């Protein structure tokens with residue numbers, strides 16, 4: 739089964755308001771897909787529907803060859819929600835945080851600690867096991883949050899704005915890391931992102947969502963005025979820095995406009 743997520747004719751209404759309308763998309767195993775669009779465009783709603791947390795008003799979602807409700811029970815879906823569920827000032831250690839990813843696994847404490855340590859090492863944070871999570875930088879917290887998702891051995895992961903509060907360099911290494919876990923572990927990644935410039939460089943497909951799926955395909959064809967206007971409105975201003983631009987430290991796309 740090459741297709742890991744299939745969404746067909748999906749419409750979602752919340753409190754009588756249509757949030758998603760007639761969405762069709764499919765994601766193949768090992769793809770890295772970014773969902774982009776303005777605030778309130780329905781990105782989180784789409785992820786929650788794929789996870790079975792929101793029921794479709796019409797249409798259907800198939801994930802890992804079954805319904806979202808059944809797929810979630812297999813433990814093969816990882817989810818990093820937009821709002822952290824970790825209390826800010828609570829003195830959780832890095833090890834505690836990663837072990838949260840194993841709460842539903844029937845393993846001894848010793849086994850859980852060993853697995854958590856393995857994944858802390860995997861994300862390049864060996865030595866930080868007993869460090870307070872709240873004292874880490876944004877990029878380090880992001881790595882540990884990913885370790886917490888990976889430790890449960892998922893086949894597909896959903897990351898809702900994983901790069902919020904992380905600088906461009908850390909974001910780029912994060913996307914490199916997603917490619918590494920795809921190669922080494924065959925993991926499919928679906929992420930919500932606000933930074934369309936950075937995302938465009940690293941992902942296989944971009945899903946441009948604003949109630950409708952206005953674009954779904956390779957990032958190279960995404961940066962077109964008519965598509966961006968449908969997503970973000972007509973006061974969009976796009977500045978593309980080419981890779982040849984010597985003045986640019988990074989090849990990136992600045993995006994200014996309504997979100």
Ligand SMILES: Nc1ncnc2c1ncn2[C@@H]1O[C@H](COP(=O)(O)OP(=O)(O)OP(=O)(O)O)[C@@H](O)[C@H]1O
Pocket residue numbers: 752753757775776777778779780781782783784820
């Ligand atoms: N439980 C709910 N009941 C009613 N409306 C909701 C509910 N959850 C979300 N909405 C509305 O649905 C719309 C889409 O929200 P959603 O969080 O999916 O957007 P988003 O694209 O993820 O936005 P953001 O970029 O701000 O996170 C918003 O207008 C939001 O207010």
